Amino acid sequence: MIRRFGAPKHRNRTYTPRPGAYAILLRGQDILLTHQGGGFDEYQLPGGGIDPGESPIAALHREVMEETGWTIRNPVRLGAYRRFTFMPEYDLWAEKICHIFLAVPVRQISAPIEPDHDAVWSGARTAASLLASAGDRHFVQTYVWDL
Template sequence: MMRRFGAPKQRNQRYIPRPGAYAILATGQDVLITHQGGAFDEYQLPGGGIDMGESPIAALHREVMEETGWSIRNPVRLGAYRRFTFMPEYDLWAEKICHIFAAIPVRKVCPPLEPDHSAIWSDARTASKILHSAGDRHFVQTYVRDL
């Protein structure tokens, strides 16, 4: 059974499965995270939804580029977790299946392509405290400790 982080599934609420791929991009004890401003105002691991017919690895490369402007290489799957949440930008209740990868940041190609996103280098301890998702915080704490 996949570990759940965050709020439990609400009774009588229909959830749409929403798989996503997210990256821990570490250099030493620093990690590249994103800040999504605007209505969200939260720190996140770079990544996002896997589109229909898209592989998790292709989604990971695309989402990291869109949210940070960085190219990556050598993604390795670390695990996955689920969380139940309302996604106001899509007006839907989602069962997010979050596939977490470690990858090597190669180079900054461009500024973030998504509106209200900025790429931020943070030490792993700080990132593991400020990331919005408890699942993301757990994976950063576990992965960086294992380096």
């Protein structure tokens, strides 16, 4: 059983499974986050949905690049959690299966290409308090030292 964070599943609602890959990217004591503006205005671990036929590692590389402009190396899977949420950009209720990786940021080669996203470096303690998802906060607090 994968640990759940956030609201419980509602009995009378249908959820679409949405697997995703997300990264804790460390540089010294700092973590690279993405700030999603627009209608969201929240800080997140960089990452996102795994497309059909795509591996979690390939999705991780693609999503980090889209949301931050950074390349990464040496991803190591730390674990996973799930959460039930409404995704307004897709107009659906989703069971998000969030696979969390620790990876090394290599180089920023562009600005984020995903609309309304900004790459933001933050100290580990601040990052843990900024992250919108309780599951993301849990993984940062569990796997990043000095918290």
